[in-house]
Amino acid sequence: MPNPKLERAMGGSPLSVLMKLLFLSLIIGAIMAFLGLTPRALFNAIGTFVSSILNMGTDAVREVAQWIVAGALVVVPVWLLLRLFGRR
Numbered sequence: 001m002p003n004p005k006l007e008r009a010m011g012g013s014p015l016s017v018l019m020k021l022l023f024l025s026l027i028i029g030a031i032m033a034f035l036g037l038t039p040r041a042l043f044n045a046i047g048t049f050v051s052s053i054l055n056m057g058t059d060a061v062r063e064v065a066q067w068i069v070a071g072a073l074v075v076v077p078v079w080l081l082l083r084l085f086g087r088r
Helices: 004-010 014-035 039-085
Strands: none
Touching (some): 004 014
16 A cells, blocks of 8 residues: 655666666666766765865864954953053
8 A cells, every 4th residue: 555655755767766776876876887987086085075065164263263262362461451540
């Protein structure tokens, strides 16, 4: 008995979706083999990409933190002097 909720979620009957996915996997796998790409190389490339993105993020955070500290070296003493000698 067909399950309409399952078919709607999968985009068609489970068997037809499975057959389409198998066919597309075969085509993409053949193209990857033709280009000399292996699953391991693909996963390594993705890992390297994610690692470089995270490294860029931490470098940016470190640089912004340095800007904040440099600005605070000027702003905090000026604020403190204004608070101490300012009008009440």
